[in-house]
Amino acid sequence: MPFGLYLLGLAVFAQGTSEFMLSGLVPDIARDLGVSVPAAGSLTSAFAVGMIVGAPLMAVVSRRWSRRGSLLGFLGTFLVAHVVGAVTSDFGVLLVTRVVGALANAGFLAVAVVTAIGMVDAKEKGRATSVLLSGVPVACVAGVPGGALLGQMWGWRSAFWAVVVLSVPALFAILRSVPGGVPDVARVGVRQEVRALRGPRLQLALLLGALVNGATFCTFTYLAPVVTSVTGLGAAWVPVVLALFGLGSFVGVSVGGRIADGRPVPLLVVGGVALLVGWGVFALTAGNPVAAVLLAFVQGALSFAVGSTLITQALYAAADAPTLAGGFTTAAFNVGAAVGPWVGGVVIGAGFGYRSPLWVSAGLVGLALAVGATGRRSRGVATPALPPM
Incomplete structure (x- = not known):
């Protein structure tokens, strides 16, 4: 893989850290800026x-x-937004910086996905995507706990400055490693690309990706109270279990990337079924510390192996939308990342307890498997635009 891919992964790591780190900083932000905890929590929704x-x-x-x-x-806009966020004492300004930072992050990731697959052979899109997206689980393993630790030691602003420091070397690396010319594919008309995005294979891949990602982040969002209230482990175990989930995610995206180009169907079918069973077993055995810790790693690996493979398949299916494919793929998966935790919060609020997000995750994966099977039968969709086996 080209070294430039790993540099793009560094930028994704910095941005992933920013996206997830607020989970450990909300109380400090609320106290420092004089707002309620729910108001501070809206920073995550805004992003x-x-x-x-x-x-x-x-x-x-x-x-x-x-x-x-x-x-x-x-990336420059993302960096400036975090500098402003780190120095402001006005909650409204901080909220605006989160929106601006998210817009910049979304734009970066949309272009980075297309850039990554353009840097490798046409049959290596899966590996290229896995290298790029490896920054997300690394953010879960190191960035999020690191941000929480910085917040405890030097205040929440130090976590924002850390994101700035991480972004600077990626900025210079992109300047040196990414070609500067306008790609020929940019000459494809917007209407032509939009028509390509209506293809049933692409839409199926995006829908399945949103469902699987929704399942992943539904449980990940509420993993801390599962560990403390259901499993019965102390608060000190929360970063350990979160790190194990992130470590499993890194393993999953790495292994999935090596399989996604050549044997995506077995990975999606076997991995999807295993993911469904795993969420169900996790829900049933969440009270057992050994099972909970082990399944946090396993489910992280399966979630990102299946999820990254679906991203790859969406990119193969969107070959006729070369500049918009990354953007719509990113949007679809973030819909899942937003809806999954929301549904998890609804079932918790309805009184079903902290095991309920695990059952929601199982239900979303089960729905994805049912939709995938129905889509293949009704539309004759085997896999989206697969490369030769």
Whole structure:
């Protein structure tokens, strides 16, 4: 894999850390800025909305720009937003910086996905995607706990400064490693690309990806109270279990990337069934510390192996939408990341307890398997635009 891919992964790591780190900083932000905890929690929702809206929007806006210029512009905007967020004492300004940062993050990821697959052979899209997306689980393993630790030691602002520090080397690396010319594919008309996005294979891949990602982040969002209230482990175990989930995610995206190009169907079928069974077993055995710790790792690995493979299949299916594919794929998966935790919160609020998000995750994966099977039968969809086996 080209070294530039790993540099893009570094930027994704910095942005992933920013996206997830607020889970451990909300109480400190609320206290420091004089707002309620739910109001501070809205910073997370604002980022999610920015990602969903920003991914396709920024992909359209940047169609005529060089990929290097797009990546530098988006990452530079992301960096400036975090500098402003780190120094402001006004909650409204902080909220705006989260939206702006999310828009820039979405635009960067949309362009980075297309750039990554353009840096490798046409049959290596899965491996390229896995290298790029490996920054997300690494953020779960190191970035999120690290942000929480910085917040405890030096305040929540230090976590924002840490994201800035991580972004700076990626900025210079992109300047040196990504070509500066405008790609020929940018000459494809927007209407032609939008028509390509209506293809049933692509839509199926995006829907399945949203469902699987919704299942993943439904449980991940509420993993802390599961560990403390259901499993019965102390609060000190929460970062350990979160790190294990992230470590499993890194293993899953790495292994999945090596299989996704050549044997995606077995991975999706076997991995999907295993994921469904795993969420059900996790829900039933969450009270057992050994089972809970082990399944956090296993489910992280299965979730990201299946999820990253679906991203790859969406990119194969969107070959005729070369500049918009990354944006719409990013948006679809962020819809899942927003809806899954929301549904988990609804069932918890309804009194079903902290095991209920695990059952929601199982239900979303089960729905994905049913939709996938129905889609193949009714539309004759085997796999989206697979490369030769």
